[in-house]
Amino acid sequence: MPRKEIELEHSIEHLSILDENGSLDQDLMPELSKKQLLRFHRGMLLARRFDERLLLLQRQGHIGTFAPVKGQEAAQIGAVANLKAEDWMLPAFREIAAILWRGTPPSALIIFNAGYNEGGKIPEQQRDFPNAVPVASQLPHAVGVAYGIKYRKKQEVVLTFFGDGATSEGDFHEALNFAAVFGVPAVFVCQNNHWAISVPREKQTKSKTLAQKALAYGIPGIQVDGNDVLAVYAATQEAVDRARSGGGPTLIECITYRLTMHTTVDDPTKYRQEEEVKIWEKRDPLPRFQKFLQEAGHLSEKDIDDLEKEIKEQLDAEWSEAQQQMEKLGNPLDMFEYIYAQLPPYLQEQKEFFSQFIEAQEEADHA
Ligand SMILES: Cc1ncc(C[n+]2csc(CCOP(=O)(O)OP(=O)(O)O)c2C)c(N)n1
Ligand SMILES: [Mg+2]
Incomplete structure (x- = not known):
């Protein structure tokens, strides 16, 4: 028998709309109103400032450890901004920006991170799952929810987040295979932040991209600049629309970077070079988006100052609220x-x- 070629489609698209200098590719710009753009900005800034606040609270001994989001705000906001209230979101453990966007108050996250179960309660009607600390365990759950939606012939969509490290877990492969075979309405958003604690992306897989893993399962896969909120939004919009209209799952790889420690008990200087961090600081999603908004005439320096003040006041109030609530908690019988x-x-x-x-x-x- 001769050897013969089996033809496979094997190219992966990379999408970038707003580059690291804040310059826009006008042709690729998704349809977004000024109001929506400013909501994205508020969501990203709130997450950044809340993350910093959590770090202070942790260092002061008020809360336990947590996984900071700094640097990954665009990948999260650009993705969840496509979900409707009736859709479902399953986070891993670093999804502070996405969780706040969906409606969980910062006070609840403080209470949760201080070790009280009550803080983990998802607000009524909010279709989010709790944080999943076991790496990739949320992916089969997401597929189960999506299968249920399909079975009941609903128009809902499930979006789940995970990291580059999660793609080495069996759960990732089982979830993608099942989702593809049954054509369920799931969107898999991988935040490739280049590190799984101290394990670099290169040691995680021999694949050139993580998005190409979609090809093996016969579903669409795309790689996007995960620090570009517009590119993440556009790619996720396509995936969510496809899922909602019966077109099945999609894998999105967001190229991003964790600008700080893995968790508050980690010291990244032990395993990664300062020069690498410096390169990614220049690609920070927040100033890039601010520059774009300023040049488009949507945001002034004063608007930013006012918003910073408003967010600070909001977070002060949330911290007071959390403290008041925690005074009533803490019964060891719990x-x-x-x-x-x-x-x-x-x-x-x-x-x-x-x-x-x-x-x-x-x-x-x-x-
Ligand atoms: C099943 C399992 N194995 C190991 C761990 C310990 N652990 C916590 S986070 C993490 C790395 C995850 O890396 P990645 O998926 O890239 O997510 P990131 O932390 O970069 O957001 C590991 C190994 C765990 N929580 N669960
Ligand atoms: Mg990672």
Whole structure:
């Protein structure tokens, strides 16, 4: 039998609309009103300032560890901005910008990061899943939700976020295969920030792009400049429209960079070069978008100053709110809640014992 070629389509598109100097490719500009553009800006700035605030709170000992979003705001806002209220969003653990955009108040995120379950409660009617810390575990969940939507013949879409590191997990491959075979309305948004803690992208996979992994599963894949909110928006819009109209899933690779530590317990200077960070600081999505908005006449220096002030006041109020709420929380008996609808007898017994123990302690303290 002869050897013969099987013809495969194998090119991957890379999309960039607003370059790192803030110059726009007019032909590719998606249709967006000034109001929408300014909403994107507010979403990105709020996420940046809130992230900085969380870092301060962590360093002051008010909250536990968290995964900063700094540098990835455009990849998140450009993607979720395409979702309607009835759509679903499944985050990994770095999706601060996306979560705020969807409507979770900053105070809830503070409370969650301070270790209280109550902070993790998704507001009623908001179709988001909780943070998924086990890498890539949210992808099969997203496909399950999307399968349910298709089964019920709804017009909803599921969007899930994950990192470059997540593409090495079995869950990623199983999820993409299942999503493709069953043609479910899912959008997979990979934020390739070049690092999975200390493992560089080059050691994660031999593939030239992460987007090309879509080809193996027979679905559309595209690579975009993830620090360009307009490119992310345009690529996700296509994917969301396709999913909603029955065209199945899409994989989007957003090229971005984590400008700071993996989490607050990580020291990136141990594994990456300062020069690399400097290059990516120049590609920061926020000043680039501000420059574009200023040149388009949509935003002035004064507008930015006013917005900074407004956001600072908002975050001060959120911190006060979080503190007030946390004063009412923190009952150690809560450890028995949230896992079982009905406690098994052995845990019920332990809960009663512990409750009496606490009471006895309190009495002793007041004696
Ligand atoms: C299944 C699993 N393995 C290992 C870890 C530890 N861990 C947490 S984040 C992370 C790296 C994730 O990298 P990536 O997917 O690129 O996301 P990023 O942190 O860059 O946003 C690892 C290995 C984990 N949380 N879950
Ligand atoms: Mg990563």
